Amino acid sequence: MPRRSSYHHGDLKATLVTTALDVIAEQGVGALSVAEVARRAGVSSAAPYRHFASRKDLLIACAIAAAHRLTGELRAACAGVGDPGDPVEATAAAAAAYTRFAAEHGSGFDLIYAEELRDAGSQELMEAGRGVMDVLLPAALAVTGEDAKSALQLLERQVAAAHGYATLLRSDFLARRHATVEDVASGAAAIARSLANDARRAERDR
Numbered sequence: 001m002p003r004r005s006s007y008h009h010g011d012l013k014a015t016l017v018t019t020a021l022d023v024i025a026e027q028g029v030g031a032l033s034v035a036e037v038a039r040r041a042g043v044s045s046a047a048p049y050r051h052f053a054s055r056k057d058l059l060i061a062c063a064i065a066a067a068h069r070l071t072g073e074l075r076a077a078c079a080g081v082g083d084p085g086d087p088v089e090a091t092a093a094a095a096a097a098y099t100r101f102a103a104e105h106g107s108g109f110d111l112i113y114a115e116e117l118r119d120a121g122s123q124e125l126m127e128a129g130r131g132v133m134d135v136l137l138p139a140a141l142a143v144t145g146e147d148a149k150s151a152l153q154l155l156e157r158q159v160a161a162a163h164g165y166a167t168l169l170r171s172d173f174l175a176r177r178h179a180t181v182e183d184v185a186s187g188a189a190a191i192a193r194s195l196a197n198d199a200r201r202a203e204r205d206r
Contacts, residue, residue: 012050020058020059021062025105034058059111062111066111067128067132069101069105071132073101074097077094077096078135087143088200091158092190092196094192095162095189096188096192097185098162100181108166113129137151144203150202158192162188
């Protein structure tokens with residue numbers, strides 16, 4: 001039987017990245033293997049190496065694609081805030097969007113800023129990661145009175161809550177109450193809103 005190709009003479013490089021992201025969504029970053037991606041894409045085990053010299057290079061491409069997609073979803077969420085001048089609501093909307101992304105794609109900052117990609121030397125990856133932060137930071141800085149250290153701490157806590165909610169949903173921990181993606185997105189938004197209000201009060205009390 002001839003090997004069946006899932007990319008139909010299209011852009012194999014893009015197909016490999018999309019397929020790799022599917023593997024990550026199902027099994028996590030650590031489970032990614034070039035052989036599995038090739039099998040799912042319907043190509044020979046050697047074919048991916050025409051585009052990616054190593055698993056790490058494939059993972060970098062996945063991280064870049066994830067960062068661009070996440071940036072777009074965060075931008076759309078922040079643009080949809082009822083009061084565009086309210087940074088607290090902007091951070092809440094971003095937290096909800098991040099939770100949806102992590103729940104649906106099985107990754108987020110853990111892929112974009114994966115430990116094995118640190119010092120990877122990819123300028124494109126650094127720019128993609130910076131693009132995510134460029135969406136998140138302005139509202140956090142507005143909440144904290146332009147205090148960069150406090151803004152980064154606020155974002156860290158908000159992302160931790162959002163990622164935690166997404167992980168609990170994906171692990172079926174919340175199955176007994178039939179939680180949905182929108183349920184956890186709403187929960188993450190509520191925590192982000194509370195954290196932002198606390199940070200705003202702290203800034204005012206200084």
